[in-house]
Amino acid sequence: MIDRRLGVLAAIARHGTVTAAAEVCRMTPSSASHQMQALARELGVTLLEPDGRRVRLTAAARTLLTHGETLRAQWERAQADLAAHRDGDTGGALRFCGFSTAAAAVVPEVLGRLRTAHPGWELQLRECEPARAFDLLAAGDSDIVVVVATSSLPPVTDPAFDQRTLFDEPLDLLVGPDHPLVGRADVALADTAAERWICSNPGRAYHQLVTMACAGAGFTPDIAHHADEWDTGAALVSRGFGVALVPRLADVPARHETRRIRIGTPPVPIRRVVAAVRAGAWHRPAVAAGLETLDEVCRELADRLAAT
Template sequence: MLNGRMIDPRLRTLRVLREEGTVTATAEVLHLTPSTVSQQLRGLARDLGVRLLEADGRRVRLTPAAYTVLDHTDTLFAQWERARAEIAAHRRGVSGEVRFAAVSSALAALVVPAAARLRAEHPGLAVRMAEQESEKVFALLLAHRTDIAVLIPTSDGPPPDDPRFDQRPLLDEPQDLLVPPAHPLAGDGTAELAAAARDPWIGSPDRADQHHLMLTACAAAGFTPRIAHHANEWFAVSALVAAGFGVALVPRLAPLPPDDEVVRVPLRGNPVPSRRIITCVRRGSDRQAPVAHGLAALREAAAHHTA
């Protein structure tokens, strides 16, 4: 796959810088040194004859000229993705590589089954998978380090009409209340979220999308959760709940220990807390056979959770 190498790579660096905000973070995403990133951007500015960056404390700020360059760059990259799809249509069979990046629960429940399906149906297509938090995947897409992201949208993410990306709903995933077996709600079948208002809660501040969803759901239920402990990985959250240190809000797809250790309590009410899982690809790339087949396999995997 050419991965945009027909386009000046310095333009890709500028796109990632817009997403990341600092030269250091841009270098990390692109697997370059900060000095290389700075050198590329200085050279691009010199060749274009305009200033692209201005100092802004420890960060850098894009100039109006840089945003003009980026507007045209976004169009150029989207058109190149479509061109690659049309060129690939002249080849026989499905080959190449498709790379997935996904949040952990979606990786386990959606991407792995999708990858297994691709392996069985298209043996000539190499599949790569990586766990990534939602806020990281956009820069990885721009850096051509992944092709399909499966993520939880947040208020800080790009809007749906962002010209760089094609974002599509994949699955609306209910949230469950996680309690220890001895909890009063453990045997009720379903519960209102407000019934756990007086319990201590397990928060996940480093898992920003899930933590924000918990706070929003509790606020909608009429209370602010008393967060007693912090944990991010589901096995750690489950261990705290199992030992009686609090309750937690967990997505339906999250892998958990057996029911004799913790109990999922489906929530009822209006609205029932849920999170939307979406796919995101570089705009125009969905026409390329590896990406198109990868998206189709994801939709098939998601259908098993909505049937």
């Protein structure tokens, strides 16, 4: 009921290029470009201007997006009001996106409790990178995302989304069994400034977390190896090829001989786990129940983290 071209324009605003926006909107770049040209002609304004290899939204485009976000939020509220006229506890589909240990340690527990409370609901979890989760949320392909906050995410002030912090999870240092820091008290992240590091590939959320944590401790990590799976990273750490940061909730494969060291000297690196829905979607009963259950599970997790 809302012009789908507004979604394409919003994707261009998030990603900066027509090509990237077309990819997340599942269309060809030429189709996305034609849609923007047609929309501009119909409205009688210029929407996009070239900016090097990227495009820049005009003031008219920003105004249009502001109205589009208001329309989308109102549509979410309309669906919430319509839910009161449905019979039974069908709830429709409630779709989650989660990332890494957030998907493993948080969302399955939420789904289990929702299934018990609302057996008629269709529940789904998709694991993906945080930035991709927001693309799916904006496209209406997901209802609740649970991700790690990184610089690639929309800011909390973005009116297209309602975001909330769930909990802060400490990051521990992972080293080999004979590393000099094993058994030492008051370890600081800065103590690893001269180490070689094992990290995920550039562009992934974990890579951003590690580089930002090290920057906060005053150094740039010397990344020697890239590993996206904990199994691979732990295997390298156990054999002395470098050190790594590992979230407190992450399970390191026991077959690799490593040592987990808690960083006690500030700044203690953390990763912030956040939830987001489309603006206004929390009025829908199923989304509201999902968020309430999510908050409940995360409060329990936060208490466990504080006690360890």
